Amino acid sequence: RKEVEQDPGPFNVPEGATVAFNCTYSNSASQSFFWYRQDCRKEPKLLMSVYSSGNEDGRFTAQLNRASQYISLLIRDSKLSDSATYLCVVDPGAGSYQLTFGKGTKLSVIP
C-alpha cells in the first residue's frame, strides 16, 4: 500500500515558538488530507482538514503541495497544551475505503 511518512521527532520547543511538521505521501492520486492530534494513550481526534488552497484555524495553518506530494502543519505561539503526537492522514479517494495514517510526529512544548 502507498505510504505516508513523517518525521517521528520528538520536537522539543519552548512555549511561544513556531514549529512546523511535514508529511510526504507517495500516492499522487490521493484526494483528501487531514491532520489528527493524539494525546498520550488517548484516541486520535481530527485537528484539521487540509485543503488545496491551504487553511488556517487560529494558531494552526495547514498547507498542501500536490506537486511535491507533501502536506505541512504550522503551529504558531506554541502552548504547553499543544504537546501531543500529530498524525498525518491521507485518503486515496474514490475506489479506496482505507485511510493511510502516518506514524506521527511527537511534539513537546517546554515551559
Add this chain to the structure above:
Amino acid sequence: EAQVTQNPRYLITVTGKKLTVTCSQNMNHEYMSWYRQDPGLGLRQIYYSMNVEVTDKGDVPEGYKVSRKEKRNFPLILESPSPNQTSLYFCASSFSTGGHDEQFFGPGTRLTVL
C-alpha cells in the same frame, strides 16, 4: 452525546481464550473500522465495514474476525488470542460509506495477551 464507545477498556487474558471487544456508535455512521496501534508502527487497520453486512480486510486482519449485523455495532473477535496481539485497539466510525471524512475514534482498548 455523540460518541463511539468500546468495551472493555482494559483486558488481560491468556493465550487461546476467545474474546470480543465491543464497539458502538450513536451517530448513525455508515463506516466503521478497527485499528491497532503499536509503538513504532503507528495505526494499522484490521477490518472495516462500509455498511451493515459489508465488511472487508484491512492491512492486518490475521487472527481477527468482525461482524456488522447492526449499523451501530461492530465487534472485534479474537478467536484464539496470541501474545503478538497485545496492543492498543481503536474502533472508529465516519459518516460516509467510504470513510472519506472525519473519523471518530473510541477511547481505545488496551489488550494484553499472556
